[in-house]
Amino acid sequence: MLWPLPHGIETPALVVDRETLVANLDAMAGRIREAGVALRPHxxxxxxxxxGALQLARGAAGLTVASLGEAEVFADAGCGDLxxxxxxxxxxAKVDRLRRLAERVRLSVGLDSLEAAGRLSASGMAGRLEVLVEIDSGQHRSGVRPEVAGELASRCREMALRVVGVFTHGGHGYHDRSAPPGAAADERAALETAAAALSRHGIEPVRVSAGSTPTAVASASGAVNEERPGTYVFNDRQQVELGxxxxxxxxxxxxxxxxxxxxDGQVVLDAGSKxxxxDxxxxxxxxxxxxELADAPVTALSECHGLVSLPPGVSARVxxxxxxxxxxxxPVVNLFDHYDVVSNGVVVDRWPVSARGHLT
Amino acid sequence: MLWPLPHGIETPALVVDRETLVANLDAMAGRIREAGVALRPHxxxxxxxxxGALQLARGAAGLTVASLGEAEVFADAGCGDLxxxxxxxxxxAKVDRLRRLAERVRLSVGLDSLEAAGRLSASGMAGRLEVLVEIDSGQHRSGVRPEVAGELASRCREMALRVVGVFTHGGHGYHDRSAPPGAAADERAALETAAAALSRHGIEPVRVSAGSTPTAVASASGAVNEERPGTYVFNDRQQVELGxxxxxxxxxxxxxxxxxxxxDGQVVLDAGSKxxxxDxxxxxxxxxxxxELADAPVTALSECHGLVSLPPGVSARVxxxxxxxxxxxxPVVNLFDHYDVVSNGVVVDRWPVSARGHLT
Structure with a gap:
């Protein structure tokens, strides 16, 4: 950090330092390439x-997204593998959108239920989609247990869906400061169990995909052949605190x-929870x-007010x-319509947050 | 609650029931009118x-906003008093925007510092603005102590600013379930002290303005002559829990x-922190x-996942x-681009969240 702040911009503003961003992109691309697996950034x-274009230019196999709407935005921008x-x-209500998307890009999607499989099958797009079965590797959010992945994959095949692999998100790596190494090991172990379960049902697990910034490098071995980190492009306080x-x-x-x-004892910023x-x-x-205020903490938020508690000896004027x-x-990026892109403290570009609000 | 859900909309969606909204608007307008004060909803x-148009049609004196950008949106829509x-x-960097806004609407603004007063004075718009001094009535976020409001108002007048009153937000009414009555009393007492302080400096406090949904009716007496509640239009779980x-x-x-x-024991919704x-x-x-799930709680959020813990005997299919x-x-409204407006379970309109993202 501690790239120079730009002058004269209207605040609150979402600012990204171009050189730091590019260094982060290069570093992750290099580390995942060295591990010999595919990088499909979230x-x-x-x-x-x-x-996204900068990631693809550095060899990303494609992009990962969280919704049909996000996929549409990146497809519109020319990304061919989502x-x-x-x-x-x-x-x-969403079938037409799925159809239009699957007709123009290589599209893979996740699922962890027969209901979801049934809807995909009924969409008429079964032949145009690749399906990855989601595995719970320890976060206990979504995903089936690894040992039953083969059974679900087999049922999908009966519905004419093309199952190409398994994926997981070791989100329990965010649980506390000591969590990332264990979560990375859990991702790898769960995916290997699930991949073997697919094989036993005669389905070749072509893609075995793990993903999170804290675990991305550590889980990139064994059967795992794809990583989907997201936050590494910008990083944040949580990533710093996780190490x-x-x-x-x-x-x-x-x-x-x-x-x-x-x-007394505090200043108020024009950046609140909005x-x-x-988070x-x-x-x-x-x-x-x-x-700029000796790493003073933002101790409370209203919608348009951020309260900063001043350490002894630190002050700031309105x-x-x-x-x-x-x-x-x-979620911060998701609140802004654009980035102010800076280089050496000068605003050199403005990038839209193109997929903001594309939740559906 | 428990207006009927619409069918066939793409989720996640921000849905507002028109009849419940109109009833809320009517109720607050009636209660504040009965109290004999002006309603200027946030x-x-x-x-x-x-x-906003529905509020003005029910006699609101004008609208309250939190930023220059929000004011511009409502001015563009024809609201003449902000x-x-x-x-x-x-x-x-913002002076031209302030100038264009002040030239076309009746504009009042808050301040609590000499620095802010100096910038307003230097904008060349001093004659076109009305200024209200912000008072801290107990939230300890922003605003000067009530007893020094007269001094700040007097300094503003020396800079050719037109001080027309004082305002506060009793945000400590959100502190816990027992807080609203005390916060309402604090708002009224602080504003009366501050109004008297202005009078002692020869400045007539024409507007004495309190504001929050939990305190709006209770503080509408004595010297207080304006209320600025916001959340009452929709309400939410916090307002229910506050009583x-x-x-x-x-x-x-x-x-x-x-x-x-x-x-096991949970379902995942496609509504997460985004x-x-x-909050x-x-x-x-x-x-x-x-x-719809026996008031089951959303116990954890990822960006696009909401985890609902199922009570015994309750289940739901994908x-x-x-x-x-x-x-x-x-902050929920601030995440969506539009409302789906329903009436009797049928989507009858789509309203944009016009001022979303207008933070600056």
Missing amino acids: AKTHKSVEV FIAYPLYVPP TTTLDHVAAAVVATVVSTAV ALSS RPAWLSHHGIVP GTVVRVVPNHVC | AKTHKSVEV FIAYPLYVPP TTTLDHVAAAVVATVVSTAV ALSS RPAWLSHHGIVP GTVVRVVPNHVC
């Missing part, structure tokens, strides 16, 4: 066709202005830190411009 | 020019689909409730459509 973090890594359920990265690799921040100093989100892991206090390193950058 | 909740109830700091309203007056919900039942926000007061557990009553509706 675009839910950046929602930006510009960042994976909806989500238990996709396609009701009749995944350091503050000097945080590429995005919310730039804000001090608007009130009326209450700019920083309220906070249970193990992490506060809503972000302010490097009008002072600072940055906040947010806890979790993904 | 539009940050709905960000909708359609809802109050930016925020400690507004106008750097050189401000009941579930049958909740007009907005996030409609979602069950997408996974793979992990549809429900992570949660410290005194309230969980991230919303699901009336594909089931339900609603979530969110904790805090304001």
